[in-house]
Amino acid sequence: MAVPKDLRYTKTHEWVGYDRASNLVTTGITDFAVKALGDLVYVELPEVGELMEIGHPYAEVESVKAVANIYGAVGADITEVNEELPNNLEWLVSDPYGKGWIAKGKVAGPDEFNKLLDAAAYEKHCQSEKH
Amino acid sequence: MRRTPLYDAHVAAKAVMVEFAGWEMPVQYAGAVEETKHVRSKAGIFDLCHMGRLVVTGPEAVKAVDALVTCNVPKLKVGVCKYGILCNERGGAIDDILVYKDSDRVHVIINAGNRDRDFRHFLEHCGGYDCEVANASDEQTMIAVQGPAAESIAAPLADADLKSLGYYRFTHGKVLGVPCLISRTGYTGEDGFELFFDRKHARTMWDGLLAKGRAQDLRPIGLAARDILRTEAGMPLYGHELDDATNPLEAGLTFGVDLAKEFWGSKAVKEQVAAGLKRKLVGLRLEERVARPGYAVLSGGKPAGKVTSGTPSPTLGTNIAMAFVDAGFAPAGGRCEVDIRGKPSPATVVPIPFYKRERKKQA
Numbered sequence: 001m002a003v004p005k006d007l008r009y010t011k012t013h014e015w016v017g018y019d020r021a022s023n024l025v026t027t028g029i030t031d032f033a034v035k036a037l038g039d040l041v042y043v044e045l046p047e048v049g050e051l052m053e054i055g056h057p058y059a060e061v062e063s064v065k066a067v068a069n070i071y072g073a074v075g076a077d078i079t080e081v082n083e084e085l086p087n088n089l090e091w092l093v094s095d096p097y098g099k100g101w102i103a104k105g106k107v108a109g110p111d112e113f114n115k116l117l118d119a120a121a122y123e124k125h126c127q128s129e130k131h
Numbered sequence: 132m133r134r135t136p137l138y139d140a141h142v143a144a145k146a147v148m149v150e151f152a153g154w155e156m157p158v159q160y161a162g163a164v165e166e167t168k169h170v171r172s173k174a175g176i177f178d179l180c181h182m183g184r185l186v187v188t189g190p191e192a193v194k195a196v197d198a199l200v201t202c203n204v205p206k207l208k209v210g211v212c213k214y215g216i217l218c219n220e221r222g223g224a225i226d227d228i229l230v231y232k233d234s235d236r237v238h239v240i241i242n243a244g245n246r247d248r249d250f251r252h253f254l255e256h257c258g259g260y261d262c263e264v265a266n267a268s269d270e271q272t273m274i275a276v277q278g279p280a281a282e283s284i285a286a287p288l289a290d291a292d293l294k295s296l297g298y299y300r301f302t303h304g305k306v307l308g309v310p311c312l313i314s315r316t317g318y319t320g321e322d323g324f325e326l327f328f329d330r331k332h333a334r335t336m337w338d339g340l341l342a343k344g345r346a347q348d349l350r351p352i353g354l355a356a357r358d359i360l361r362t363e364a365g366m367p368l369y370g371h372e373l374d375d376a377t378n379p380l381e382a383g384l385t386f387g388v389d390l391a392k393e394f395w396g397s398k399a400v401k402e403q404v405a406a407g408l409k410r411k412l413v414g415l416r417l418e419e420r421v422a423r424p425g426y427a428v429l430s431g432g433k434p435a436g437k438v439t440s441g442t443p444s445p446t447l448g449t450n451i452a453m454a455f456v457d458a459g460f461a462p463a464g465g466r467c468e469v470d471i472r473g474k475p476s477p478a479t480v481v482p483i484p485f486y487k488r489e490r491k492k493q494a
Contacts, residue, residue: 036147038147038159038355039162039163039164039165039443042420060472062421064163064164064359065158067423
């Protein structure tokens with residue numbers, strides 16, 4: 001299970017990358033989440049200009065068996081969405097932290113990002129969910 | 132949560148395990164889509180140990196079962212399996228079942244989630260007959276081999292003649308040395324067999340079948356693919372197409388209901404039929420989105436029914452669903468919509484089953 005060290009995570013299996021210079025976050029769902037979902041059939045992206053709010057669904061990903069909400073990990077104004085993702089769902093499987101990103105957004109600062117789980121804490125959380 | 136005797140085998144095979152009807156069951160091994168395609172093209176093996184099995188014996192066993200099920204048991208020849216429904220007094224369905232008429236007993240195969248209440252229903256209503264009802268669910272167990280290669284895998288391992296065993300027929304014989312009841316039945320829409328035998332042989336049988344079937348690429352299949360396979364084949368799942376408040380004929384199960392006979396609940400079933408059923412089950416094809424159970428079917432923008440089962444169909448390359456709609460539902464050109472979490476998505480009414488295998492031509 002891949003868990004990059006430079007990203008932060010939620011218990012609901014979203015990841016967030018933060019760029020200090022631009023104050024932009026990039027978000028997506030983790031390798032663990034993608035594997036748990038199984039065969040993917042659809043992703044519903046948010047619109048540019050929408051608000052990402054902590055704990056509120058801003059996108060959804062659907063597998064053969066289920067629909068899963070993707071929750072906001074930080075508060076952000078969505079500035080860009082991965083338009084090519086719906087036609088390239090395999091990116092979520094092959095590169096969930098790269099080409100499989102879902103949305104980018106402008107944040108007020110690093111505070112909310114810093115409060116998220118780091119890689120070690122997230123890995124521990126995934127272990128606990130497996131049992 | 133209960134575990135079948137094959138739990139360790141599933142974990143060793145790296146299956147994803149989930150709760151189903153109180154049991155910890157494999158939902159997938161390689162992936163639901165791949166497993167579905169595998170059963171349609173080759174063969175798969177299924178752990179069905181969680182399903183329930185009742186055995187009714189005694190001089191009036193046939194009469195007793197016949198009094199409870201919608202199908203006609205006295206009419207069945209020995210060695211024949213028949214689909215039927217257990218109804219309640221309101222004409223709804225307690226469960227859907229398979230009846231196996233044996234020489235000295237009747238076997239009733241029931242859903243895992245309904246094991247206890249079906250058994251109670253039999254105990255309650257068989258009292259007036261000279262018969263005994265036993266719940267063999269824990270002693271017996273059940274494994275299915277399904278797919279076009281099922282016969283060539285299973286036949287050489289059995290001392291009974293499986294090649295000439297007809298569809299919905301059963302026989303007794305040894306498979307890999309284990310005494311079994313073997314039926315040519317299944318829940319996939321493919322050819323195949325279901326084996327019933329003593330629980331203590333479950334792991335030996337599972338491993339043995341997989342080892343002997345390896346040359347023909349026999350693989351374990353999880354519940355997710357099983358659900359896709361049965362939906363493609365238009366087979367009902369209790370709790371979805373059938374429940375306590377559903378008349379079996381609303382669900383289109385005419386082949387399993389003999390209205391010329393009496394059975395528990397038949398008065399209500401017949402009255403509802405005579406008065407005109409309010410709903411009917413239809414098949415839907417959705418090119419864009421997957422309809423899930425509970426989603427509303429819309430006709431001309433107005434609610435006209437509810438989806439009971441829906442899935443992507445790997446075999447057909449589209450999304451399929453079954454839905455209960457108002458009896459008068461007849462949209463122009465079969466075109467309607469399904470409300471996908473607030474967004475209407477186009478759907479077309481199509482016949483059930485969605486998929487029918489090509490039957491082998493008799494040589």
